[in-house]
Amino acid sequence: PRNTEKMTLLGKMFLLLFVNVSLLTKPIDGLLMNAAFRKQISDQLKQIRSLETNINLLSIQLMAQQFYVEEQTRSNGNSGLKHVRTSRHGIHPYQSASHVDNSLASIHDHANNDRTIGMGELVVVLNGIEFRTRHNDYRLRMKSRSTTNYGEVDDIEFPDVPPEVKQHIDVKDQIEEMRQWFKAWRDQDYSVRDYRPYFKPVLCYLEGYWTHSDQNSIDEPFDSDRHHFDASSWYDLQQKIRFTSYSGGKDGFENFGYLPTSVMKLINGTIPVLAQWNYDILCHPLSEDLPLSRLQPVDDLKARMSKGGLSMNEYMETRAARYRIDTPGQIHSTNWDLLDDLMSEIPGRDNYPGHITDNIFGDTTLPFNADTDEPLNVAYYHRTYRVSSAGAMGLKVRHRGFSDENLFVAQTTQPKVVSLDVESCSKRKYQCTVWEQRWSYAIPLEIIYMTPLSKWNPYDIPYRGDSRTKEGKTIFDGPKGRRNGRSNKNKAYNGTNSKVYYQTPTEFFNNEINRDPADTTKGSTFVLDAGNNVRQVRASGHRIILPNIPDVGKLRQRYPIMPIHGEGDAVWKELEALKDILLEPSKFQQMFRDSDPVEEHVHTIEFETGPFKIGLGITQTSF
Ligand SMILES: *[C@@H]1O[C@H](CO)[C@@H](O)[C@H](O)[C@H]1NC(C)=O
Ligand SMILES: *[C@@H]1O[C@H](CO)[C@@H](O)[C@H](O)[C@H]1NC(C)=O
Numbered sequence: 001p002r003n004t005e006k007m008t009l010l011g012k013m014f015l016l017l018f019v020n021v022s023l024l025t026k027p028i029d030g031l032l033m034n035a036a037f038r039k040q041i042s043d044q045l046k047q048i049r050s051l052e053t054n055i056n057l058l059s060i061q062l063m064a065q066q067f068y069v070e071e072q073t074r075s076n077g078n079s080g081l082k083h084v085r086t087s088r089h090g091i092h093p094y095q096s097a098s099h100v101d102n103s104l105a106s107i108h109d110h111a112n113n114d115r116t117i118g119m120g121e122l123v124v125v126l127n128g129i130e131f132r133t134r135h136n137d138y139r140l141r142m143k144s145r146s147t148t149n150y151g152e153v154d155d156i157e158f159p160d161v162p163p164e165v166k167q168h169i170d171v172k173d174q175i176e177e178m179r180q181w182f183k184a185w186r187d188q189d190y191s192v193r194d195y196r197p198y199f200k201p202v203l204c205y206l207e208g209y210w211t212h213s214d215q216n217s218i219d220e221p222f223d224s225d226r227h228h229f230d231a232s233s234w235y236d237l238q239q240k241i242r243f244t245s246y247s248g249g250k251d252g253f254e255n256f257g258y259l260p261t262s263v264m265k266l267i268n269g270t271i272p273v274l275a276q277w278n279y280d281i282l283c284h285p286l287s288e289d290l291p292l293s294r295l296q297p298v299d300d301l302k303a304r305m306s307k308g309g310l311s312m313n314e315y316m317e318t319r320a321a322r323y324r325i326d327t328p329g330q331i332h333s334t335n336w337d338l339l340d341d342l343m344s345e346i347p348g349r350d351n352y353p354g355h356i357t358d359n360i361f362g363d364t365t366l367p368f369n370a371d372t373d374e375p376l377n378v379a380y381y382h383r384t385y386r387v388s389s390a391g392a393m394g395l396k397v398r399h400r401g402f403s404d405e406n407l408f409v410a411q412t413t414q415p416k417v418v419s420l421d422v423e424s425c426s427k428r429k430y431q432c433t434v435w436e437q438r439w440s441y442a443i444p445l446e447i448i449y450m451t452p453l454s455k456w457n458p459y460d461i462p463y464r465g466d467s468r469t470k471e472g473k474t475i476f477d478g479p480k481g482r483r484n485g486r487s488n489k490n491k492a493y494n495g496t497n498s499k500v501y502y503q504t505p506t507e508f509f510n511n512e513i514n515r516d517p518a519d520t521t522k523g524s525t526f527v528l529d530a531g532n533n534v535r536q537v538r539a540s541g542h543r544i545i546l547p548n549i550p551d552v553g554k555l556r557q558r559y560p561i562m563p564i565h566g567e568g569d570a571v572w573k574e575l576e577a578l579k580d581i582l583l584e585p586s587k588f589q590q591m592f593r594d595s596d597p598v599e600e601h602v603h604t605i606e607f608e609t610g611p612f613k614i615g616l617g618i619t620q621t622s623f
Pocket of ligand 1: 267268271
């Protein structure tokens with residue numbers, strides 16, 4: 001450890017001031033300052049002014065350089081996921097991590113927790129701000145519906161169990177009936193069993209914003225029952241992440257993150273206002289059902305190739321799969337699609353009661369898809385809007401961001417969020433107005449279908465609350481030491497808590513498969529019910545893909561839909577076009593530059609089998 005003393009520019013100024021003041025308070029002979037002394041003071045005042053000017057210039061340049069980096073990042077790609085942690089390398093670049101490795105966005109299961117959604121560390125870009133999250137493992141929580149209090153959240157209500165299931169006394173009958181509901185959901189057939197009130201989609205999103213923050217403290221961005229920032233202050237966090245970046249190492253608990261700080265503005269030309277970037281992951285229960293057919297796969301050749309050459313169907317059954325929200329009937333580009341509808345249900349930092357209208361520069365911000373001239377509530381997320389007066393090129397429809405496809409923004413009134421202001425003057429400069437606004441940015445992450453499994457408790461196993469409470473911990477108290485879930489009265493858990501959330505009869509599923517090292521779910525465990533009977537049960541939390549349900553199959557519960565940063569890059573756009581042409585050659589025949597009209601031709605398909613993978617070679621005499 002070293003003690004270092006640094007003389008900052010500001011420090012020097014204060015010293016100079018101090019010297020000045022002490023000189024002035026010195027008794028002066030005969031009340032007359034001699035000329036040399038007066039000159040000395042005036043020189044020092046000049047020096048202070050010059051230092052002030054220099055601080056102002058340097059601070060302005062500092063802001064300009066931050067802005068330069070942001071602007072470059074903005075045009076390098078869209079707001080979206082950029083990278084996950086690399087854990088292995090290969091002989092081909094596509095064998096190591098990008099935004100996807102074993103799973104997309106490092107998603108995994110913590111189904112033994114009541115409402116925890118497994119998601120690892122991510123590098124994300126939001127409106128040109130690149131940052132790295134901690135290990136996320138977020139909870140199914142939503143912004144407050146009743147207050148605008150900063151950061152206030154509510155637990156999302158789990159869907160009920162269909163009465164048709166509960167009416168059966170025999171657990172076997174309940175299981176059989178419950179399977180029918182899962183089957184109806186799988187088939188999207190609500191004619192006999194209307195599954196829609198019991199299988200409810202939530203849209204989880206990642207949100208970022210600049211905050212006023214004391215660098216000597218830290219604001220935990222959002223609750224996780226598994227992870228938190230392991231730092232005493234923002235400054236401490238920055239030093240720790242700098243060290244791991246410098247050494248290439250990592251925190252074993254993945255509790256560091258890189259969240260940038262920035263000089264946002266200068267007060268009186270010399271006092272910098274430091275802003276701290278922060279983010280959170282929350283969810284929103286969608287107002288209507290989202291049919292499964294609205295979720296369409298996005299091909300990812302890197303993911304398919306790194307897993308040994310998976311077909312599209314095989315890929316869709318893995319944790320690497322990504323989806324997009326499909327808008328019925330849409331083929332071409334558009335100003336507004338189904339994702340816009342879904343995102344517009346989500347409020348910014350003012351929570352659900354938030355209501356803000358925006359008439360910056362005298363143009364009223366209007367909703368894109370409404371006929372009224374009722375202003376848009378900009379406290380909710382949107383990326384396309386209309387303005388009441390025509391813009392420079394007569395355009396009335398506007399898209400947020402210069403080059404960003406996914407810049408969903410919402411305004412807020414929270415003083416905690418750093419504002420920026422801008423002055424605009426009327427043409428003849430008769431009147432100037434200062435507009436001050438605060439914004440946050442968001443991208444969609446995933447659609448999660450909550451199911452009746454969260455509440456279904458046919459064995460009547462007592463739930464003892466949050467695992468962190470005294471009551472929650474009693475499930476481990478046993479006559480023969482700590483209970484661990486074994487199959488006898490003394491070792492089976494005495495009820496469940498938020499982290500030992502096992503209440504689904506084992507018979508409902510077959511064996512749990514598709515494991516990831518980050519998963520914490522035990523296949524099957526034993527818990528005492530209210531009558532002290534030992535019950536064999538499975539985890540009842542949320543999973544990417546549910547274990548096999550006999551007669552129903554393996555159903556996906558989480559549909560990741562996050563955009564990818566690189567997709568905004570020109571090369572990626574060209575590459576996607578190339579992928580479509582190459583992988584659907586008959587559809588895009590005319591794209592081949594030297595192609596003749598299709599004539600009779602021969603396909604030779606060679607299969608080559610090895611111990612680990614199947615290679616597939618295709619030759620064609622003509623396209
Ligand atoms: C900025 O200058 C004004 C006018 O001189 C002064 O009233 C105000 O306190 C200053 N602000 C700060 C933060 O020093
Ligand atoms: C289980 O916990 C409850 C509540 O703490 C307690 O009353 C009961 O005796 C416990 N059962 C056993 C078998 O330890």
